[in-house]
Amino acid sequence: MIDGLEIVRKANARRMQLSVDPRTGQVRLVLPHKAPLAAALTWAEQHEGWIARQKSRLPEPWPILPGMSVPIGDATYTLDWEQSHPRTPRIEGAQILVGGPIDVMPNRLLRWLRAEARTLLDQETRQIAAQRDISIASVSVGDPRSRWGSCSGSGDIRYSWRLILAPEFVRRATVAHEVAHRIHMDHSRDFHRLAKELFGADHAPARDWLRHNGARTVVCQRFKNGV
Secondary structure: OOOOOEEEEEOOOOOOEEEEOOOOOOEEEEEEOOOOHHHHHHHHHOOHHHHHHHHHOOOOOOOEOOOOEEEEOOEEEEEEEOOOOOOOOEEEOOEEEEOOOHHHHHHHHHHHHHHHHHHHHHHHHHHHHHHHOOOOOEEEEEOOOOOOEEEOOOOEEEEEHHHHHOOHHHHHHHHHHHHHOOOOOOOOHHHHHHHHHHHOOOOHHHHHHHHHHHHHHHHOOOOOEOO
């Protein structure tokens, strides 16, 4: 039996699928609704080598500690903690200042990053949508397992807040991708044409960056409190 295996049955699943959560390393087995469990577990165990390889590629977790580097867009800041600093993080020059008790500092930083991501992504979404007078109902952020963004038919767009840790071109390409879904709820040729127009360039470099570096932005914020 694979340690910590999460088993999920989905009515729309056509085949068995294995995945490794890049945030936690947990192994997930998705099954069609009527698939026999015993056969599925045997199949999963036959892929233990693949699971081990995926886990070995995950970046090591970083502890949130004073002096660490925090990437935000195209800039990198040094985390400057002193108990006497204001408790709400703020950027001053090349530093993020944050104060208060050290044991709650990591969660305080994460809440601030999430709020900053929400503000920035809302601004950029509406700015890019305005190029083609595309309506946006709402913009929110979350912490999804596998998606960097999603768009509903009613115009609600939701992003991974961790996009704030990616370079600006990656973040804006993702925004253009989701805004384009307000017109084309598919990945047709017309969709890709509009997404490229909204972004102003080919999306391929951004997709490549997320493919090769996305797990690093995911893991780096699932830190143990560094105390």
